[in-house]
Amino acid sequence: xxxxxxxxxxxxxxxxxxxxxxxxxxxxxxxxxxxxxxxxxxxxxxxxxxxxxxxxxxxxxxxxxxxxxxxxxxxxxxxxxxxxxxxxxxxxxxxxxxxxxxxxxxxxxxxxxxxxxxxxxxxxxxxxxxxxxxxxxxxxxxxxxxxxxxxxxxxxxxxxxxxxxxxxxxxxxxxxxxxxxxxxxxxxxxxxxxxxxxxxxxxxxxxxxxxxxxxxxxxxxxxxxxxxxxxxxxxxxxxxxxxxxxxxxxxxxxxxxxxxxxxxxxxxxxxxxxxxxxxxxxxxxxxxxxxxxxxxxxxxxxxxxxxxxxxxxxxxxxxxxxxxxxxxxxxxxxxxxxxxxxxxxxxxxxxxxxxxxxxxxxxxxxxxxxxxxxxxxxxxxxxxxxxxxxxxxxxxxxxxxxxxxxxxxxxxxxxxxxxxxxxxxxxxxxxxxxxxxxxxxxxxxxxxxxxxxxxx
Numbered sequence: 001x002x003x004x005x006x007x008x009x010x011x012x013x014x015x016x017x018x019x020x021x022x023x024x025x026x027x028x029x030x031x032x033x034x035x036x037x038x039x040x041x042x043x044x045x046x047x048x049x050x051x052x053x054x055x056x057x058x059x060x061x062x063x064x065x066x067x068x069x070x071x072x073x074x075x076x077x078x079x080x081x082x083x084x085x086x087x088x089x090x091x092x093x094x095x096x097x098x099x100x101x102x103x104x105x106x107x108x109x110x111x112x113x114x115x116x117x118x119x120x121x122x123x124x125x126x127x128x129x130x131x132x133x134x135x136x137x138x139x140x141x142x143x144x145x146x147x148x149x150x151x152x153x154x155x156x157x158x159x160x161x162x163x164x165x166x167x168x169x170x171x172x173x174x175x176x177x178x179x180x181x182x183x184x185x186x187x188x189x190x191x192x193x194x195x196x197x198x199x200x201x202x203x204x205x206x207x208x209x210x211x212x213x214x215x216x217x218x219x220x221x222x223x224x225x226x227x228x229x230x231x232x233x234x235x236x237x238x239x240x241x242x243x244x245x246x247x248x249x250x251x252x253x254x255x256x257x258x259x260x261x262x263x264x265x266x267x268x269x270x271x272x273x274x275x276x277x278x279x280x281x282x283x284x285x286x287x288x289x290x291x292x293x294x295x296x297x298x299x300x301x302x303x304x305x306x307x308x309x310x311x312x313x314x315x316x317x318x319x320x321x322x323x324x325x326x327x328x329x330x331x332x333x334x335x336x337x338x339x340x341x342x343x344x345x346x347x348x349x350x351x352x353x354x355x356x357x358x359x360x361x362x363x364x365x366x367x368x369x370x371x372x373x374x375x376x377x378x379x380x381x382x383x384x385x386x387x388x389x390x391x392x393x394x395x396x397x398x399x400x401x402x403x404x405x406x407x408x409x410x411x412x413x414x415x416x417x418x419x420x421x422x423x424x425x426x427x428x429x430x431x432x433x434x435x436x437x438x439x440x441x442x443x444x445x446x447x448x449x450x451x452x453x454x455x456x
Contacts, residue, residue, distance in 0.1 A: 244404025
């Protein structure tokens with residue numbers, strides 16, 4: 001899989017004409033013939049956003065991933081038009097037999113065919129196909145046919161053959177793998193059969209397999225990319241409600257959030273543990289996992305702020321992750337300054353710093369910025385997984401929750417498995433989180449449970 005931009009500049013013709021001076025707008029529109037003016041609303045390349053135009057090159061699958069309302073359906077409908085239409089209404093296009101596949105037949109009909117951004121709405125009058133309800137298909141004036149299929153019935157794709165296909169919201173199909181496989185066997189007409197997939201990303205195997213295929217290309221965009229066609233109140237509401245959450249990153253940013261197999265943390269559980277507002281805490285600490293060097297190629301410096309409520313029995317203790325203040329490619333003075341600034345923002349009582357890599361140098365760097373900052377140096381005697389597992393247990397017990405804005409940290413958490421970290425580089429943010437929760441919850445709990453000598 002490779003991600004690519006369309007063949008032209010990132011500004012559409014619509015952007016250009018909308019931002020041009022009035023005299024330029026008048027000159028442009030005045031230069032068009034009557035026929036050109038009538039055709040202009042249907043020239044999608046003039047209006048399209050970059051992620052809505054198919055990439056160049058030899059590809060078999062084009063995946064358009066985006067947030068809700070990012071213009072995915074319009075892009076899919078226009079791609080089908082470009083495949084089946086010729087230069088003139090009766091001229092043959094590149095494709096003659098198209099499969100339209102959605103979760104259900106009703107969804108294909110209501111969204112992909114009759115929807116506000118569907119094929120019929122996008123088609124000019126002289127090229128608009130006719131809907132044959134009894135046969136569940138669209139027929140164009142040039143003879144091209146698009147047939148409707150439900151992903152709930154993969155066997156319905158056995159037998160028909162196509163030279164193009166459009167699959168909508170594949171990531172939420174209940175029988176996605178079976179339906180996709182059957183579609184691939186049927187996509188066998190013409191010199192180079194192609195398919196377009198429009199979907200909000202979800203962590204499902206079939207989508208990840210498609211993205212990993214070398215013949216797949218991807219365009220991606222958040223909801224805001226299509227803000228000109230969305231209600232301002234909608235954008236304000238969803239951003240206020242979901243910004244800084246993993247659900248928001250998936251549904252609004254169009255990001256594919258992956259959980260490694262056997263991960264110690266799961267994205268669904270983290271989302272369920274979201275907290276909108278921090279309570280009052282008994283203790284707040286900032287934990288730091290410093291890099292060995294401060295070069296651009298070096299690991300991140302994990303800086304995580306956690307607060308805890310530790311009144312009463314150990315089983316009643318709770319913690320909240322407040323901020324991920326991690327920095328990248330930072331010099332020792334830069335990450336030390338970022339850590340101390342996080343302490344000041346949250347009125348933290350202590351800075352917990354791992355010293356395996358830098359030894360006394362770590363504390364020395366911190367004290368160069370603030371000689372009075374309370375620093376606790378910690379040294380790892382166990383591996384990352386062994387340290388992380390008791391922290392993951394706290395999450396399973398529902399004793400740790402997250403505020404918003406912790407996406408990068410949560411991504412690392414969902415790639416930490418019992419066999420090690422499955423992501424790129426080092427999980428420095430997770431390491432900092434683990435140190436903070438060890439300081440606030442695990443070590444004090446161990447002391448609490450330690451047997452004491454009773455007085456006589």
